Amino acid sequence: xxxxxxxxxxxxxxxxxxxxxTKVVNRFVRYASTQAQHKFIEDENGKKIFxxxxxxxxxxxxxxxxxxxxxxxxxxxxxxxxxxxxxxxYTYAKARDASNYIARSLRNMGLKKGDxxxxxxxxxxETILAAVGVLEADLILTTMNPTYTIEEMKKQxxxxxxxxxxxxxxxxxxxxxxxxxTSASSGPFVVIEDGTRSIPEGSVPFKDLITRxxxxxxxxHYQMSSNDLAILPYSSGTTGMPKGVxxxxxxxxxxxxxxxxxxxxxxxxxxTADFQEVxxxxxPFFHIFGLNAATLPRLYNGTKIITLPKFVPEVFVDILTxxxxxxxxxxxxxxxxxxxxxxxxxxxxxxxxxxITGATPLPEVxxxxxxxxxxxxxxxxxxxxxxxxTETSPVICLDSWSRKPSSIGQNIAxxxxxxxxxxxxxxxxxxxxxxxxxxxxxxxxxxxxxNEKATSEMIVDGWLKTGDIGYFDDEFYFFVTDRKKDLIKVxxxxxxxxxxxxxxxxxxxxxxxxxxxxPNERFGEIPKAFVILKExxxxxxxxxxxxxKDKVSEYKQLRGGVTxxxxxxxxxxxxxxxxKLKNEYK
Numbered sequence: 001x002x003x004x005x006x007x008x009x010x011x012x013x014x015x016x017x018x019x020x021x022t023k024v025v026n027r028f029v030r031y032a033s034t035q036a037q038h039k040f041i042e043d044e045n046g047k048k049i050f051x052x053x054x055x056x057x058x059x060x061x062x063x064x065x066x067x068x069x070x071x072x073x074x075x076x077x078x079x080x081x082x083x084x085x086x087x088x089x090y091t092y093a094k095a096r097d098a099s100n101y102i103a104r105s106l107r108n109m110g111l112k113k114g115d116x117x118x119x120x121x122x123x124x125x126e127t128i129l130a131a132v133g134v135l136e137a138d139l140i141l142t143t144m145n146p147t148y149t150i151e152e153m154k155k156q157x158x159x160x161x162x163x164x165x166x167x168x169x170x171x172x173x174x175x176x177x178x179x180x181x182t183s184a185s186s187g188p189f190v191v192i193e194d195g196t197r198s199i200p201e202g203s204v205p206f207k208d209l210i211t212r213x214x215x216x217x218x219x220x221h222y223q224m225s226s227n228d229l230a231i232l233p234y235s236s237g238t239t240g241m242p243k244g245v246x247x248x249x250x251x252x253x254x255x256x257x258x259x260x261x262x263x264x265x266x267x268x269x270x271x272t273a274d275f276q277e278v279x280x281x282x283x284p285f286f287h288i289f290g291l292n293a294a295t296l297p298r299l300y301n302g303t304k305i306i307t308l309p310k311f312v313p314e315v316f317v318d319i320l321t322x323x324x325x326x327x328x329x330x331x332x333x334x335x336x337x338x339x340x341x342x343x344x345x346x347x348x349x350x351x352x353x354x355x356i357t358g359a360t361p362l363p364e365v366x367x368x369x370x371x372x373x374x375x376x377x378x379x380x381x382x383x384x385x386x387x388x389x390t391e392t393s394p395v396i397c398l399d400s401w402s403r404k405p406s407s408i409g410q411n412i413a414x415x416x417x418x419x420x421x422x423x424x425x426x427x428x429x430x431x432x433x434x435x436x437x438x439x440x441x442x443x444x445x446x447x448x449x450x451n452e453k454a455t456s457e458m459i460v461d462g463w464l465k466t467g468d469i470g471y472f473d474d475e476f477y478f479f480v481t482d483r484k485k486d487l488i489k490v491x492x493x494x495x496x497x498x499x500x501x502x503x504x505x506x507x508x509x510x511x512x513x514x515x516x517x518x519p520n521e522r523f524g525e526i527p528k529a530f531v532i533l534k535e536x537x538x539x540x541x542x543x544x545x546x547x548x549k550d551k552v553s554e555y556k557q558l559r560g561g562v563t564x565x566x567x568x569x570x571x572x573x574x575x576x577x578x579x580k581l582k583n584e585y586k
Contacts, residue, residue: 040429048427050417053476054262054400057414059254059442061226065099065136067253068299072096075271075302081125084280084308084319086195090125092302101213102133108216109188111164113138113223116232118162118184120144120153120175122309123285126192126206128295130166131285133209135231135249138224142232142244143286145572146171153178160232160244160449164188170196172203194309226250232449233288235390244449245288245390254414254442255393256297262412263400267354267384268327271302277326280306280319282334284572288394289358293386294329317343324351331359331574332366336512339369346374349381354402358386358394360575361480363502364406378402385409387480391464393443397478407477408470415441418463419470422484434471436484438463469496486578488517488525490555495527497578500548500556504529507547509537514568514576518560518585528560530568530581 040050060067076093083089090098111117117134119141121127134141142160144153146168157165157179164187167175172191179185191199192206199205224230230249234242268277279298283290285307298305306319319325330338335357338344367383370376382402386409388394396417399409411417419428419435428435444464447455458465469487470480482496489495497515504513512532517525533539541562548558569577 046427047418048429050411050419050472050476052262052411052413052415054410054413057254057258057261057442059250059257059414061250062253063135063222063224063226063249064230064252064296065132067256068132068296069096069099070300071270071302075276078271078276078302079304080299080302081128082304082306083125084306084315088125090129095125095129095299098129098210099132099136100219101211101216102129102209103136103219104213104216105209106133106137106139106164106188107219108212109164111137111139111188114140115163116140116142116160117164117166118142118144118157118160119286120146120148120165120167120171121192121286122146122168123281123290123307124168124192124194124309125305125307127168127285128299128305128307130190130192130206131291134166136219136222138219138222140229140232142234143291144234145284145286147572148178150174150178154180154182156234156242156244157182157184162187164190166190166192166206168192168194168196169199170194172197172200176200176203224249226253229446231291233286233291233390243451243454246446246449247390247393248446251393251443251445252292252296255292255395256300258412258414258441258443259293259297259395259398260300261414262398266400267356267402268298268301268303277301277303278306278324279303279327279329280308280316280323280325281329282308282311282316283329283331283359287359287572288390289329289388292393293358293388293395294356313337313341313343317341317348320344320348326351326353328352328355330355330357332357332362333512333570333574335362335366335370339366339373340511344374346376349374349376352381355381355383356386357383358388361385361408361498361502362406363498363505365502365506367405387468387478389466389468391445391458392439392441392466393445395443396437396439396466399477404477407473407479409477411439411478415439415443417478419472420465422469428471431474431476432471434469434481437466437468437470437478437480439466440464488515488527490517490523490525490527495556497527497576500527500529500552500558501576503548503551504531504544507539507544509534509539510544512568514578514581515558516560516578516581516585518582520559523555523559526559527556528585529558529562530565531562532566532568533564 072092080092080095081090161183189203191203226249231247232244283294362385383405384399384402387397397408397411418438421435440463467484468480469482472478482498500515501513514530518528520526544562545558569580
């Protein structure tokens with residue numbers, strides 16, 4: 001049994017988720033009478049394309065704020081946003097008005113179409129209202145990690161040439177320093193009063209945007225079109241320097257509609273007179289998963305969103321316990337926390353019908369441990385894994401039927417995918433054979449900001465190369481095995497780190513694991529593991545190596561050894577920072 005002391009220590013670490021001219025090659029039998037039929041087609045150039053089994057899709061020609069507030073009049077008095085720390089609440093009517101008042105004030109400050117506003121804030125209701133208000137003002141939003149250093153903030157502000165900044169009192173002094181000698185230095189500096197400290201002199205209190213906006217003329221005509229740039233999130237930088245990802249209103253709305261069309265209320269129900277979904281927002285809002293997969297679509301459906309600005313174990317547990325949560329968005333490390341937290345009981349999950357995971361592959365062992373520990377039936381609470389990236393707004397695939405927790409499911413409506421062999425550049429159409437996932441659809445980014453070279457390398461003939469390696473099984477469910485660049489090359493053989501990590505986590509004394517490749521004269525590279533053990537465990541490095549030895553091929557053995565650690569470095573979305581591990585090893 002994991003001790004409370006160990007749980008708290010782990011929790012702290014967690015706080016640091018149809019082309020024309022084609023011919024049908026094969027059709028696959030329905031595996032359930034209610035599910036969509038899958039097939040792949042071969043185009044005139046020999047490409048093996050998997051159209052979505054959920055059909056084609058034509059996105060709406062609408063703006064993001066118009067889409068998310070589309071149904072607000074059917075549930076105006078329902079709670080839209082609630083702060084998990086202060087309890088501050090906004091009804092849908094109040095939230096909708098607030099975002100409009102914010103837009104009026106931003107325009108009144110002299111900001112105009114094409115100007116860019118940097119939002120540097122953790123998950124508060126006001127963060128979400130600010131984001132929507134920026135879009136409603138015909139401006140462009142760039143989201144920024146509030147835990148960035150001054151240098152990291154300054155780099156992004158300069159790269160995108162931000163004209164204004166919205167942040168929170170807690171970090172306002174840091175952001176002020178970061179904006180010096182940038183395009184934002186003389187622009188509006190708005191501060192959300194979060195109760196942590198007073199706001200800097202000369203800054204604009206966020207609440208004033210709402211108060212003043214009430215007295216300003218309404219915005220009656222939007223200059224933006226759906227093809228205009230809406231948000232500029234920055235890629236994680238795992239494939240190089242962070243780059244601004246240009247996502248249009250059409251990209252974002254398309255992806256929300258594509259997921260909605262695919263799921264048809266199987267995962268989330270619309271708000272009615274006697275029902276409302278309740279979801280805690282712990283996934284960072286500045287990340288595309290938190291923004292366009294977890295938050296904005298839920299506003300469209302009328303969900304109550306409870307915001308959490310940072311991961312505090314006691315607060316998270318308290319919200320799960322007291323708020324009648326019906327669903328949860330999570331990254332795998334949060335599932336690990338849930339599996340070892342001694343404060344959580346089975347009764348807490350009685351109203352939760354789905355846990356949606358993303359950002360990085362979810363090991364099947366974590367799902368098994370959840371069901372085993374809480375003795376909950378998979379019929380009552382389902383895991384559904386999604387897959388995507390910032391450049392795809394973000395969703396590409398989703399297990400919308402919740403059939404296989406370790407699978408990313410199938411490509412959503414309107415999204416085509418291919419598997420391409422990285423060595424031969426040939427398309428793959430054989431179950432179990434691995435290749436790089438390529439995607440195409442209306443949700444694919446416009447490109448990288450001021451970086452045509454990176455854009456052309458990423459998008460080829462309309463197909464976006466994800467850099468992720470995957471395969472499909474006999475039922476044509478897709479699985480992601482690893483990042484293309486993370487594969488360990490042992491004597492020419494490719495070893496996916498995620499495969500070994502999932503295996504190591506099956507050891508009864510292991511909490512977390514990360515695997516990297518280290519140089520070796522004889523083999524080129526060899527796998528090395530970093531492991532977090534349960535407190536009090538006497539497990540040795542040989543125990544871990546022998547546990548793996550009998551379960552994988554000879555070239556996948558942990559020849560690089562096992563190092564026991566207290567933490568594993570991850571980014572805000574829960575992805576293991578393998579480069580950092582490699583640098584620390586060196």
